[in-house]
Amino acid sequence: xxxxxxxxxxxxxxxxxxxxxxxxxxxxxxxxxxxxxxxxxxxxxxxxxxxxxxxxxxxxxxxxxxxxxxxxxxxxxxxxxxxxxxxxxxxxxxxxxxxxxxxxxxxxxxxxxxxxxxxxxxxxxxxxxxxxxxxxxxxxxxxxxxxxxxxxxxxxxxxxxxxxxx
Amino acid sequence: xxxxxxxxxxxxxxxxxxxxxxxxxxxxxxxxxxxxxxxxxxxxxxxxxxxxxxxxxxxxxxxxxxxxxxxxxxxxxxxxxxxxxxxxxxxxxxxxxxxxxxxxxxxxxxxxxxxxxxxxxxxxxxxxxxxxxxxxxxxxxxxxxxxxxxxxxxxxxx
Numbered sequence: 001x002x003x004x005x006x007x008x009x010x011x012x013x014x015x016x017x018x019x020x021x022x023x024x025x026x027x028x029x030x031x032x033x034x035x036x037x038x039x040x041x042x043x044x045x046x047x048x049x050x051x052x053x054x055x056x057x058x059x060x061x062x063x064x065x066x067x068x069x070x071x072x073x074x075x076x077x078x079x080x081x082x083x084x085x086x087x088x089x090x091x092x093x094x095x096x097x098x099x100x101x102x103x104x105x106x107x108x109x110x111x112x113x114x115x116x117x118x119x120x121x122x123x124x125x126x127x128x129x130x131x132x133x134x135x136x137x138x139x140x141x142x143x144x145x146x147x148x149x150x151x152x153x154x155x156x157x158x159x160x161x162x163x164x165x166x
Numbered sequence: 167x168x169x170x171x172x173x174x175x176x177x178x179x180x181x182x183x184x185x186x187x188x189x190x191x192x193x194x195x196x197x198x199x200x201x202x203x204x205x206x207x208x209x210x211x212x213x214x215x216x217x218x219x220x221x222x223x224x225x226x227x228x229x230x231x232x233x234x235x236x237x238x239x240x241x242x243x244x245x246x247x248x249x250x251x252x253x254x255x256x257x258x259x260x261x262x263x264x265x266x267x268x269x270x271x272x273x274x275x276x277x278x279x280x281x282x283x284x285x286x287x288x289x290x291x292x293x294x295x296x297x298x299x300x301x302x303x304x305x306x307x308x309x310x311x312x313x314x315x316x317x318x319x320x321x322x323x324x
Contacts, residue, residue: 015174022181029188036193040211041287041315046307072295122297126290127206129299130318140209147210159300 042133044154062101062116062151064094066132068124077132095135098150106138106148119157199289200225200251206292211318220284221315222269225251226259226302227291236293248291248298259298259305266309282310289317 065078077084079097084090102111116136120129138149203225226248228236236246239256249256252265273284286306290299303314 015178019174019178019181022178022185026181026185026188029185029192033188033192035191036199038213038320039199039205039289039317040208040213040320041317042208042211043214043285044303044314044316046303046312046314072293120296122295124296125292126294126296126299126316127292129296130206130208130211130316133316134208134210134318137210147212156300156303159297159304162297 042130042137042154043152044156046155062098062114062136063157064116064118064132064136066118066120066124066128068121068128070123072123072125074124074128091131091135094132095139095150098136102150106150111149111151114151115153115155116151117155117157120160122160122162198223198225200227202229202251203227203289203291205289205317205319207321208318209321211320213320214315218285220273221287222284223287223289224302225289226294226299227251228293229256248294250302259301262302262305263308266305266311270309282312284311285313285315286311287315287317 063080065076067075067078069075074086076086077090077094079094082097084093084097098116099106102108102114105111118129118132120132133154136151136154138147138151140146141148204227228246228248229239231237231243235243237243238246239249247258249258250262251257257265270282273282277283286303288299288302299316306314
């Protein structure tokens with residue numbers, strides 16, 4: 001005799017184990033989450049013996065001298081023999097001077113050969129170096145939202161002795 | 167009387183959304199960044215387009231009190247020198263040579279006969295004297311490292 005089911009009950013799955021697992025997963029991801037702020041970098045090429053060797057006559061070195069006080073604050077920026085000051089305007093001026101020195105053509109042949117040598121006092125804070133490197137490397141064009149590169153090659157002059165601020 | 171059953175569907179939907187979000191934003195890479203180092207900001211600094219194969223991250227900065235004043239490891243606040251924060255240790259810049267040599271030995275074992283291609287990524291605190299950074303670069307140069315990168319925080323651009 002054939003058994004006939006009159007009511008076909010829809011089986012309800014037990015959700016508890018899945019919810020347990022899912023919560024475990026969520027707690028794991030929440031705890032391992034680490035918000036990392038975006039960092040950028042400036043490449044500094046310092047081949048061995050470069051700082052102590054004789055200067056290459058073909059290389060077009062632009063010298064940027066950064067003077068600091070005993071507390072490490074910037075006193076003066078000197079580009080070649082020109083004194084530019086120590087405020088935000090000085091960095092803007094440095095940026096203009098660098099652009100002028102590469103013939104006003106970012107990405108041109110002069111920009112490829114040029115190299116900036118940073119000569120800073122021992123005490124000078126790292127933040128000023130980053131500003132100076134930024135001013136030499138290029139500028140951010142607000143209109144196109146692109147970075148216009150000036151000079152990519154940056155190097156340091158031999159380090160100054162500690163406490164020998166001028 | 168039947169037991170009232172709660173409809174779990176909206177909650178499960180939400181929880182899955184949350185899981186997806188956390189899965190997407192998670193970063194398993196160890197960044198080797200030390201929280202004590204506050205990097206300066208720059209609009210121009212951009213991460214390298216091609217990921218570097220080999221790099222060493224060096225954090226250099228100061229130990230600070232709660233009010234932000236710099237202090238030496240012994241607690242004094244006079245003539246505070248920057249320290250290199252490496253694997254949970256605080257090392258003066260001048261004492262880094264043995265560490266660099268150890269790294270170099272390991273590199274040479276992994277890459278026998280090859281020139282050093284490692285990039286030394288320097289994460290320096292905004293107030294670190296550049297002389298200390300240069301001293302560190304010099305110590306690495308003495309061990310034949312040639313490529314260095316100075317780190318800065320990407321500034322907000324409007």
